[in-house]
Amino acid sequence: MTESDQNQKHTCGLSHKGCVSLVPIFNHLDVQQMDEIMETVQSQSFEKGELVYRAGDKSDVLTIVNKGSLRIYRLSESGKEQLVRVLRPGEFTGELALFNEKVHENYAEAMEPASVCQITRSDLQTLLVKYPSISLKILQELSARVDQSETQAARFTTESTEQRLALYLADLLGPGSESNIVTLPLTKKDLASYIGTTPETVSRKLKELEELNLIKRLSSSKIKILDEDNLIFL
Amino acid sequence: MTESDQNQKHTCGLSHKGCVSLVPIFNHLDVQQMDEIMETVQSQSFEKGELVYRAGDKSDVLTIVNKGSLRIYRLSESGKEQLVRVLRPGEFTGELALFNEKVHENYAEAMEPASVCQITRSDLQTLLVKYPSISLKILQELSARVDQSETQAARFTTESTEQRLALYLADLLGPGSESNIVTLPLTKKDLASYIGTTPETVSRKLKELEELNLIKRLSSSKIKILDEDNLIFL
DNA sequence: AAGAAACCTTGATTTTGATCAAGGTTTCAA
DNA sequence: TTGAAACCTTGATCAAAATCAAGGTTTCTT
Numbered sequence: 001m002t003e004s005d006q007n008q009k010h011t012c013g014l015s016h017k018g019c020v021s022l023v024p025i026f027n028h029l030d031v032q033q034m035d036e037i038m039e040t041v042q043s044q045s046f047e048k049g050e051l052v053y054r055a056g057d058k059s060d061v062l063t064i065v066n067k068g069s070l071r072i073y074r075l076s077e078s079g080k081e082q083l084v085r086v087l088r089p090g091e092f093t094g095e096l097a098l099f100n101e102k103v104h105e106n107y108a109e110a111m112e113p114a115s116v117c118q119i120t121r122s123d124l125q126t127l128l129v130k131y132p133s134i135s136l137k138i139l140q141e142l143s144a145r146v147d148q149s150e151t152q153a154a155r156f157t158t159e160s161t162e163q164r165l166a167l168y169l170a171d172l173l174g175p176g177s178e179s180n181i182v183t184l185p186l187t188k189k190d191l192a193s194y195i196g197t198t199p200e201t202v203s204r205k206l207k208e209l210e211e212l213n214l215i216k217r218l219s220s221s222k223i224k225i226l227d228e229d230n231l232i233f234l
Numbered sequence: 235m236t237e238s239d240q241n242q243k244h245t246c247g248l249s250h251k252g253c254v255s256l257v258p259i260f261n262h263l264d265v266q267q268m269d270e271i272m273e274t275v276q277s278q279s280f281e282k283g284e285l286v287y288r289a290g291d292k293s294d295v296l297t298i299v300n301k302g303s304l305r306i307y308r309l310s311e312s313g314k315e316q317l318v319r320v321l322r323p324g325e326f327t328g329e330l331a332l333f334n335e336k337v338h339e340n341y342a343e344a345m346e347p348a349s350v351c352q353i354t355r356s357d358l359q360t361l362l363v364k365y366p367s368i369s370l371k372i373l374q375e376l377s378a379r380v381d382q383s384e385t386q387a388a389r390f391t392t393e394s395t396e397q398r399l400a401l402y403l404a405d406l407l408g409p410g411s412e413s414n415i416v417t418l419p420l421t422k423k424d425l426a427s428y429i430g431t432t433p434e435t436v437s438r439k440l441k442e443l444e445e446l447n448l449i450k451r452l453s454s455s456k457i458k459i460l461d462e463d464n465l466i467f468l
Numbered sequence: 469a470a471g472a473a474a475c476c477t478t479g480a481t482t483t484t485g486a487t488c489a490a491g492g493t494t495t496c497a498a
Numbered sequence: 499t500t501g502a503a504a505c506c507t508t509g510a511t512c513a514a515a516a517t518c519a520a521g522g523t524t525t526c527t528t
Contacts, residue, residue, distance in 0.1 A: 074384070076392030084384050095377040099370065105381060128369060132362060135369035136333070142376040143329040147339055149383040150308070150318050156390035157430030158310030161485065167311065188506065196391030201485060203507050220494085220506080232311065395515065422476060435515060437477050454476080454524080 019043065019066040019117035023090045025137040033131065040123040046110035053094070058103045060121040064092040068114025071190070074106045083193040085148075086111070086185060095142060098124065156196050162205045164195045166231045169215065173225055180225040181218065253277065253300040253351035257324045259371040267365065274357040280344040291338045293331035294355040299323050302348025305424070308340045317427040319382075320345070320419060329376060332358065390430050396439050398429045400465045403449065407459055414459040415452065 020026045020034045020041060027034070043066070046052060052070060053059060070087040084106060087093055096102055098121050119127075128135050155164050168191070172182040184191060192202045206223075209215045214231045216224040225231060254260045254268045254275060261268070277300070280286060286304060287293060304321040318340060321327055331338055332355055353361075362369050389398050402425070406416040418425060426436045440457075443449045448465045450458040459465060 074388050076388055080392040082388040082392050084388065095373070096381045099374040099377045105385070125370070129366045132366050132369060135362060135366065135373065136359070138373060139329070139369065139376065140333040142373065142380060143333045146376060146379050146383060147330045149380060149387055151339070153383055153387040153390060154308050154310055154316040154318065156387060157427070158314040158316050163311070187504095189504090193391070198486060199506065200487085200508085204485090207507090421474090423474090432516060433476065434478085434517085438515090441477090 019064060019115075022066065023064050023092065025064075025092065025134055025141065028133065028137065029131060037119075037127060040127070041117045041119050043115060043117050045113070045115045048110055048112050048114075050110050052108040052110065052116060053104050054107050055104050059094050059098065061094060061118040062092055062098050062121075062124055063094045063108070064117045064119070065089050066115045066117050069111045069185075070114060070116075071109045071111050072106050073109070073193070081193060082196075083186070083190050085194075092141070095138070161195070161197045161201055162208065163234050164197075165202065165205050166209065166214070166234050168195050169209075169223065169225060170228060170232050173228060177228075180228070182223050182225060184221045184223065253298060253349075256300065257298050257326070259298075259326065259368055259375065262367065262371065263365060271353075271361065274361075275351045275353050277349060277351050279347070279349045282344055282346050284344050286342040286344065286350060287328070287338050288341050289338050291331075292336075293328050293338055295328060295352040296326055296332050296355075296358055297328045297342070298326040298351045298353070300349045300351050303345045303419075304348060304350075305343045305345050306340050307343070307427070315427060316430075317420070317424050319428075326375070329372070395429070395431045395435055396442065397468050398431070399436065399439050400443065400448070400468050402429050403443075403457065403459060404462060404466050407462060411462075414462070416457050416459060418455045418457065 020037050026037055029037070042061075044052075046068075052063060055074065065087045067089060069089075070093070072084045072087060072093060074082055074084055076082055087108075093106075093108055094104075096105065128138075155167060159167065169182060172184070173180065186194065188202050189199050192199045195202075197205075206215070206217065209231070210217055212230075214225075214227045216226055218224055254271050260271055263271070276295075278286075280302075286297060289308065299321045301323060303323075304327070306318045306321060306327060308316050308318055310316055321342075327340075327342055328338070330336055362372075389401060393401065403416060406418070407414065420428065422436050423433050426433045429436075431439075440449070440451065443465070444451055446464075448459075448461050450460055452458055
């Protein structure tokens, strides 16, 4: 959690457009409509380690990642950090605060220099009424997220650490797997947090998977999947 | 998983109305609008143990609980059962399949005699366009669910089993706690599954909490919370 | 009301993965 | 470019909770 903590608001006029035309929730609209939305969108940049928001902030904006990526994490009741997900360009956050008038439960931190677009609650609500198809897109996104989060939760309780790690690698590979080489998008520490274990255990389990000839570590962040079927099965 | 497996479709005309006027996603509309929705809604009843749907079913209906309750669970990659949540009257399920043209990932089983209302994808989409406020309600519900699921997932990785049990009891009590007696809505087996442990451990941990004078077991399903603050803290 | 089935509890044992510790490596900033 | 900080790996130990086992209880069915 390196953070220099002052949210520098660089309102850089140019990237609004990219933002709107980039994201799935808007880019199905026609050009004029996107232009209209551009008007209401605020852009903001963050350095690596800066917080976009923190738990307890009350929020009335939807934040859409334009460039870079955000680490969404929470601190548990007992103070430990848990990586919830990583947001990449086109993905958004802030929906809870936005639709429920609540405060953020999560922290959002730039993992690298990042720019985001923000749209206020009232502007968004106007848009949702005017263009109901936006609602459908957001519903699609949120329902997918519910599913993803429930899948993850189910794995915590039903799979061993080794299986969770293996499934994570398999997920990275994805269904449209040309090459069978995956690049870890997280540090081992964050990966450990995401799959609910410690860095030490990740290190050991990767070694085990390698000894079982299921994977081959190419570099610190590149892993070749040798046997996807048995990796999933374990 | 006791299941007699034939979904008996009792289309019982009377309860449609209750269903529509009961649920948060519709009951903010005015009477005529609810009447219109009633037209499109199908009612269906299930005996205890019957499945409303199963993983792999492709779904094009949103299912809203009218009476009784549904156990939503999934089978993990390795075949173990995980209780995801319990749906009570007014709550709905099926959103993933509905908005994403995917198959169900979960099983939905009646925990007791239950009746549900179902609305098809196309009817719902018509309604969403006609009455955008319904979208807002569903967005509200889904975003709350994302949050809930992420909270639950974070607890699995950051809290001990004892803490998760304690937090579960505290959640049951809720903020508007008149009495400090909670009634477990689940069997110990399902409770164990929900909080990610075994029935044996639930049994032992409840005993421990009692020995710490944090709770008092009144009957098999009634528990008096003696010290909520320390229960949450642990 | 009897029997079966599922559920719950308690005990003994085992396993998994966390924690503690220390050395090695990469990354970053001055 | 050199030091500091963060990160990663491996080893040794320990603790939490799963598993195995068996008896007791409740619940459902007939």
